[in-house]
Amino acid sequence: MPKVEINSVTCKACELCVSNCPKDVLALGSTSNPSGYHFAVVVNQDACIACKMCAVICPDGAIEIYK
Amino acid sequence: MEKIYSRTKGLQAPFTGGFCPGCFHGVISKSVAEVLEEMDLLDRAVCVIGVGCCCICSRYFDFDKMNAPHGRAPAVATGLKHGAPKDTVVFTYQGDGDLASIGIAEIMYAANRGENITIVFVNNSTYGMTGGQMAPTTLIGQKATTSPYGRNVAEHGYPMHMCEVLNQLGAPVFIERVSCDSPAGVLKAKKALQKGFQNQLDGKGFSFIELMSSCPTNWGMTPLESVAFMREHTLKEFEVKNFRDR
Numbered sequence: 001m002p003k004v005e006i007n008s009v010t011c012k013a014c015e016l017c018v019s020n021c022p023k024d025v026l027a028l029g030s031t032s033n034p035s036g037y038h039f040a041v042v043v044n045q046d047a048c049i050a051c052k053m054c055a056v057i058c059p060d061g062a063i064e065i066y067k
Numbered sequence: 068m069e070k071i072y073s074r075t076k077g078l079q080a081p082f083t084g085g086f087c088p089g090c091f092h093g094v095i096s097k098s099v100a101e102v103l104e105e106m107d108l109l110d111r112a113v114c115v116i117g118v119g120c121c122c123i124c125s126r127y128f129d130f131d132k133m134n135a136p137h138g139r140a141p142a143v144a145t146g147l148k149h150g151a152p153k154d155t156v157v158f159t160y161q162g163d164g165d166l167a168s169i170g171i172a173e174i175m176y177a178a179n180r181g182e183n184i185t186i187v188f189v190n191n192s193t194y195g196m197t198g199g200q201m202a203p204t205t206l207i208g209q210k211a212t213t214s215p216y217g218r219n220v221a222e223h224g225y226p227m228h229m230c231e232v233l234n235q236l237g238a239p240v241f242i243e244r245v246s247c248d249s250p251a252g253v254l255k256a257k258k259a260l261q262k263g264f265q266n267q268l269d270g271k272g273f274s275f276i277e278l279m280s281s282c283p284t285n286w287g288m289t290p291l292e293s294v295a296f297m298r299e300h301t302l303k304e305f306e307v308k309n310f311r312d313r
Contacts (some may be wrong), residue, residue, distance in 0.1 A: 003068065010081045014089030014283075014290040020250055035083050053250040055072040059093025060084055065072040 002050035004042050007062040011039035017054035017063060023047040026054060075101045077109055078127050085123040089290020091247045091280035095189055096124045098253060099160065102260045103130065108156050115144040117161035117170065120195040124160055135159075138170025141177035144184045156267055158185035163204040164194040167227050174229075181238030181272040185263040188229060191280040192301060199285030203227040206304050211285070226304060230277050234310045241266050241274035242310040246302055248279070248294050262312070271313070279305055 004025060006017075011033065017040055018026045025048045029041035042048075055063040074081060077100025086093045103112050114132040116125055117140040125132055135143040140159035148157040166174050166188050177184065193211055194200040201211040201218060204226050208217040218226075230244045241263055245256040256278055263274035279301060281293035288296060 007081055010083050012083075012088035016089060016290060016294070019291055019294075037088065050071060052072050056250040056253050057094060059086060059088075059090060059097070061074040061078055061081070061093075061097050063072070064070060064074065066068045067071045 001046070002048040003045065003066040004048055004054065005064045005066065006040050006042065007064075008033050008039045009035075010060045010062040011037060012060055013037035013039055014059060015040070016057045016059065020053045020057050022051065022053065023049060075104045077101065077104045077129055079129045085126060086120070087282075087284045089281070089283045089293065090120070091191070091278070092120055092123070092189060094247050094253055095187070095256070095278050095280065096127050096160070098247075098257050099187060099260060100128060100130075102257050102264065106261065106264055108264065111152075111154055112156045112158070113147060113151065115140045115147065115157065115159045117159065117165035119162040119165050119197075121160050121162050121165065121189060122196070138165050138168070139173050140165070140170065141173040141182070141184070141186065145177055145180075145182050148182060148184050156185070156264055158187055158264070158267075160187045161189070162195065163188070163190045163192065163229075164197075164202045167203040167229050174233075175236075178233050178239050178273050178275065179236050181240075183267055183270060183272050185267050185274045186276065187260065187263075188275065188277045189280050190229075190277055190305065191282040192226075193282050193285045195282050195285055199282070204229075204305075206300055209300075228305065230275065230310050233275055239273040239275055239311060240271045240313040241276075243275075243312070244277040244279065244305060244307050244310070246279040246297070246307045248281075248297050248302070252307075277305075279307070
């Protein structure tokens with residue numbers, strides 16, 4: 001089962017991962033990180049196909065993928 | 068469970084970076100570091116960083132780098148390439164205000180001499196760090212703090228296409244414009260960067276890679292709006308293609 005891990009501290013909530021995920025696995029959360037951004041969270045882990053699209057587009061290198 | 072994508076060793080350990088949310092500088096600097104790591108060049112690469120938002124990269128990159136005076140990165144890289152040990156990979160990382168405006172003489176002559184260096188040129192159509200002034204690459208009609216009614220051809224001239232300009236010279240061996248607006252574009256950009264560094268290792272000569280970026284902060288948009296604007300307007304003016312590959 002693939003797993004997406006998002007670094008909640010370095011995420012800046014730019015939404016690029018959310019908009020580029022083909023399976024709608026990610027969404028912006030409702031809690032803020034120390035910088036005040038509503039960091040992205042995994043909402044539908046089971047649908048993840050480990051395509052790495054979110055990690056490739058992440059400007060902050062905040063996403064790591066396990067398979 | 069195996070890790071199939073991790074933060075590259077070419078970037079320093081995770082910390083909250085200096086780029087604005089959604090800025091493609093982050094994607095591009097990460098791609099450069101990933102390509103260097105894949106090619107096993109982290110120990111012998113030197114990045115000459117221009118002035119502007121690209122300066123923030125000096126906090127990110129975990130390999131040798133130096134800052135050049137405004138626009139003079141190709142000249143500094145030329146000296147570095149000639150003076151450093153032969154297997155050193157020297158590349159510049161510059162923005163459009165740095166390369167296409169203040170540094171136009173340096174880039175033209177470095178290209179015309181066919182220096183064996185690689186140029187990573189990030190084009191976001193504005194002067195980002197100084198507050199969104201009009202750059203040579205600003206689109207016609209695009210608003211900036213120094214052109215509040217939009218760029219006007221009669222007054223300000225046309226946007227400058229650096230790939231096309233350099234394509235008139237005889238010496239460069241590789242000129243390509245890529246866009247980072249989607250994961251597919253990022254992967255293509257990484258291939259172009261790899262080709263640029265490989266050319267240098269093979270001793271072929273001057274490689275120039277222009278990477279299209281957005282500037283959500285100074286364009287006054289959200290990151291997703293800026294990507295939509297980029298696809299609708301910027302990429303029509305600046306066509307993504309390979310100009311030369313010898």
